[in-house]
Amino acid sequence: SQTIHQWPATLVQPVGSPLSLECTVEGTSNPNLYWYRQAAGRGLQLLFYSVGIGQISSEVPQNLSASRPQDRQFILSSKKLLLSDSGFYLCAWSGVQGGSQPQHFGDGTRLSIL
């Protein structure tokens, strides 16, 4: 069966520090991968999605970047964090059949910027 791993679960970072969040998927090949951010009590904001290695699409201009160095690895990064980068970051995968397929989420990372 497919599983998705996301870490760390929580992270407290100072403003201006770098960020690297990692997500890996097991049990499937060539998944579509997604990074979302969720503010407290709010909906899901799609940040990036990827349909293959090295292929990244950005949905909103921001202080963050994403990379997909391997088929089942998706990384969210920042060189300098802002206060507004606080939130709950969720990685998700869906099947290769297309972007309208059901998505399966990792446990998320709660990021607090001080």
Place this chain on the structure above:
Amino acid sequence: GQQVMQIPQYQHVQEGEDFTTYCNSSTTLSNIQWYKQRPGGHPVFLIQLVKSGEVKKQKRLTFQFGEAKKNSSLHITATQTTDVGTYFCAGAPGNMLTFGGGTRLMVKP
């Protein structure tokens, strides 16, 4: 841009009462999906509807997809405290899934 709108944003109910959340799109959807996010957790896929007018049930949950494939609803009969959480619909107006803003359900025991 293309959006999927969901109402209400919040709903408080007494345990045992029914609950319904509605999802609407300005464009035809290829499918509609529903997710549940428990407090402190991550969204979990519940179900997908594909056909016009489709109705599916999962125990006390009833999911409907409109005839025009532009709207959907989730109805919970006789809510329980375990139903607490945020329910998201998600549809694909184009080739990408778009999530609604969610309905947060609170149940008073």
